[in-house]
Amino acid sequence: MKFSESWLRTLVNPTLSSEELSHLLTMAGLEVEDMAPVAPAFHSVVVAQVLEVVKHPDADRLNVCQVDIGDGSPKQIVCGAPNVAAGLKVPCALPGAELPGDFKIKIAKVRGIESSGMLCSAKELGIAEEASGLLILPVDAPVGQNIRTYLDLEDTVFEIKLTPNRADCLSLLGVAREVGAITGAATDLPVVVEVPASIADTRAVVLDAPAACPLYYGRVIKGVNAKAATPTWMVRRLERSGIRAISALVDITNYVMLELGQPLHAFDNTKLSGSVHARLAKADEKLLLLNEQAIDLAADVLTIADDSKVLAMAGIMGGEESGITLETSELFLESAFFAPKAIAGRARRYGFASDASHRFERGVDFGGTRRAIERATQLILEICGGQAGPVVEAKADLPARPPVRLRTARAEKVLGVPLGAERIAGLFKGLALAFTCEGDDFLVTPPSWRFDMEIEEDLIEEIARLVGYDNIPSLAPQARMAMLRQPEAQRPAYRIRQMMADRGYQEVVNFAFVEEAWEADFAAKTEEADLIRLANPIASQMAVMRSSLFGGLISNLVTNLKRKQTRVRLFEVGRTFHRDADATPVSGYRQPWKLGGLAFGGALPESWTSGGRKVDFYDVKGDLEALLAPAALRFEKVAHPALHPGRAARILLDGQEIGVVGELHPEWVQKYDLPNAPVLFELDFAVLKASTVPAYAEVSKFPPVIRDLAVVVDQSLALQALIDGLKQGLPGLVQDIQLFDVYVGKGVPENKKSLAFRIVMQDTQRTLLDSEVDAAMQQLVSCLEQAFGAQLRA
Structure with missing residues (x-):
């Protein structure tokens, strides 16, 4: 927004220099991006x-x-x-x-x-x-x-950089209102009087899309001299605002837009047929714009049309065929309010922009729409002559302005300065905000030109701007220090990350939106109903939300391999996303936290003692058991779309499935050009954060008795089933059972395998007798023979 300082000072003239005014505007949120004299010194x-x-x-x-x-x-x-x-x-x-x-x-x-x-x-x-x-x-x-x-060369051109929420300052009226509120200087805002109709000519207006255009004023003006010269003062103000003077009628509409913030448009009334309609474009409609660009109108584009043709893109640009020229003697003047959502993005879609669309898509003062058409009429009659007809109004439901409550105590707490209700009331009056008081609370009704006042914090921001950020002291925060309670049954997230780092893993952070192919490969999600697709992805390869962490980890591995990293250990803590009709707090979507990990390359860092063994399923299984210790995990064979059919397991804790672990599926090893398969895992992070509270147990002072037990069982028998069977009939003396050898070959029958266990027995009160140990071992052997048909290995 560019404007002349001398023009601004005709509306409000604080006793400040140009530099002081520039600083004040910037600190009030209207950043002065440039300030330059209109002419060099001479x-x-x-x-x-x-x-x-x-x-x-x-x-x-x-x-x-x-x-x-x-x-x-x-x-x-x-x-x-x-x-x-x-x-x-x-x-x-x-x-x-x-x-x-x-x-x-x-x-x-x-x-x-x-x-x-x-x-x-x-x-x-x-x-x-x-x-x-x-x-x-x-x-x-x-x-x-x-x-x-x-020539009024002792003038300065200000260019302010406005945030999208401050559309009210896209006019001299808005800037003057702000300067008056900030400095307390009196404002002399333009006085606009209604121009009485001197002719009866009108043109009916119909709102066919009232939600997109809830307010429209139109007026016929006849007998104008379009060739009249634009006054020098108007040309000067337009040019210093960055707008080239074209002709008197066009210049007047641009001037009113700069002065009051309301874009206007003038049609040649002799080129119109029947009523004027504010409607959405129809199928196959085309329009030749004033910039000589021919466009095909989409169905969601709001248009201004008469009974036979389209006249303009509403709030954006008029059409060439209905535009005014130097030969125009009769015009139809438009002043309307278009809903920001109906205008936003339409001009950019067709590759251009306009001053009108810049304002309408941010929000125009619908309370000043009538004032703008009266102001333009007044200037047209003064400069170009003519006779004006009555103003025709078409009106629907305008935007609601619900009151916003501000608590004085809350404002003082947030800003950290004492204010008082009386001072706040004075600040609100300076901004022309209507309010009522309920004790020390204010109920503020946002004015029609402010679309950015919706919650209490918006009003606190206004107070901060008017008080001045320079005047808000920088005080060190004061708070009572208190030791936060840390439940012993809950592990903090940082501790889990630290444990992963201690196991040699490095943390990565990946985008939650991923390639669609990853969802198909690693989660078998190929149906559109399964995918959570983004409405506006930042890139084509980031179009869906992930339901697994595997895709990002594989991508990280590929990147590391390209950089000659042969041993890779990675983990990530992040959300995954799943459709769930009953999910809360985000309705329809479940977003659990997961811990995902990947191991690739050597089981140990390269050294003269490592032997070069590659990491395998059991290495990662050991990492997971250490991560969840002292809890006992179960691993059961599972089919998973991302993992090897015979080298994958689901992880269970207390009978509840908490994740999966396994080698990457050979198909994806080949597709992603990996030299060999990495081992992957994914766990519910909430389960990891839970921890068992330590319980005291007496440490025995008596020596343990260790016996080995080797049995021959069917090769198809799962070790976990055998361990579970042993624990069901476990003698009280047995403290631990560990598998230490698996053998298949000479001396063992075909389709059989030999399993050797180390049995640890101990008592806390006395030394065990041989007879007790022998009885316990016999009990274990009987259990294995009866439950699994096991035989002692000779």
Whole structure:
């Protein structure tokens, strides 16, 4: 948003310098991105009138001019400008003047003729980049007046960078309102009076899409002179706001948009047919815009149309066929409020932008829509003449403005400064906010020009801006220090991460949105109903939410292998995402935390003692058992889409499945070009955080008795089933049973295997007798024989 400081000071004029005003605006949230004078420094240039022009006797392209500079005695000046002529009023640099570029003017002879000054172009004054001749001034310019005063060159152009929520400051009215509230200076806002109708001509307005366009004003104005000159003051303000002057009617609509923040549009009334409709585009409709771009209108584009054709993209740009020209004598003036959601993104879709769409998609003051059409009518009649008809109004449900409660105590606590209800009331009055009081609470009704006031924190922010961030002290936070309770049955997340790091794993963090192919490969999710697809992915390869951590870990492994890392240990703690109709707090989606891990390469770091053995299922199984110790885990064979069919297991704790572990499926090893299969695991993180509370047990002072037991069983018998059977009939003396050998081969029958167990027996009160030990061993053998048909190995 660019604007002239002199224009702003006609509305509010605080006793601040330009630099002070710039700092104040920035600290109030209206960041001043640039501040520059409208003209470089120069002096001794006045308004002059050319009295006489004769050809230079010794130069074809030079003229000798007699010039009145307002001191009563004409000066002789040699001028080479092609447009110099008697009667013109132009800028004249007097002897002693210094122009931009360190150009000094003095009395000199030009081809033998004395010249007492220089007639200037806009380029020579530094107020234009190019000029084809002298700067011609209006006929009423006062001769002898300082040109800086006459052209208002003692002015500064501000450019403020607004956040999207402050659309109210996309106008001089909004900025003036802010400056008045911040500084306390009186505001002299534009007075707009209703222009009475002098003709009865109207055009009906129909709201076919009231949700997108709930308010529309239209007015017919006849007998206008479209060729009338735009006043110099208006041209100057427009140009200093970054808008090029085009014609009087267009300039007036742009001026009102800058002044009041309400975009307007003027149609040639003779080109319209029937009623004006605010409706959504129909199938196959096309429109030639004012920028000469032909577009195919999508079904969600709001349009302005008459009974036979589309006239404009509502709130964005008008159509070429219904636009006004210098021949227009009858126009239909539009001032409307369009819902931000109905305008947002439409212009960018077609590859262009406009000042109107920039404002409408952020929110325009619907309380000032009528005022804008009256202001534009007033200026049109003053500048272009004509007669205005009555204003036609079409109105539906406007945005609701529910009151927002502000607690004084809450505002003081958040900002850390004492305020008081009386001071807050004064600040709200400065912003023209309507409110009522309930004790020290305020019920504030947001005005029609503020779409960013919805919750209490929004009002606290307004108070902070007005008080001034510089005036809010930086105080060290004060709080009572208290030791937080740490339940012994709950392990903190950092401890689990530390335990993984202690086992040689490094933590990674991956995006939660992944490639669709990963979901198919590692989670077997190929149906659209299974995938959780993003509505607006940041990249095509990040289109769905992950239901497993495996994809990211495999991608990390591939990256490491490309960088010649041959031994990789990775883990990640993150959410996975699953559809679940009963899930809370996010309805329809369950988002459990998981711990995923990957091991690849050597079982141990390379050394002269490691032997080069590759990591396998049992290495990772041992890591998981250590991670959950002292809890006892069970591992049962499982089919998993990401894992090897015969080398994968589900992990159970107290009969509940908590995760899976296994080698990567050979198909994916080949697809992702891996030299061999990594071992992967995934666990419920919530289970990992639970911990058993230690219980005291007496340590025996008596020696243990250790016996070995070797039995021959069917090769198909799972070890876990055998261990479970032993524990069911376990004698009280037995403290531990560990498998230490598995043998298949010579001396063992076909389809059989030999399992050797180490049995540890001990008592806390006495030394065990041989007879007790023998009886316990016999009991174990009988259990194995009866339950599993085991035979003692000879």
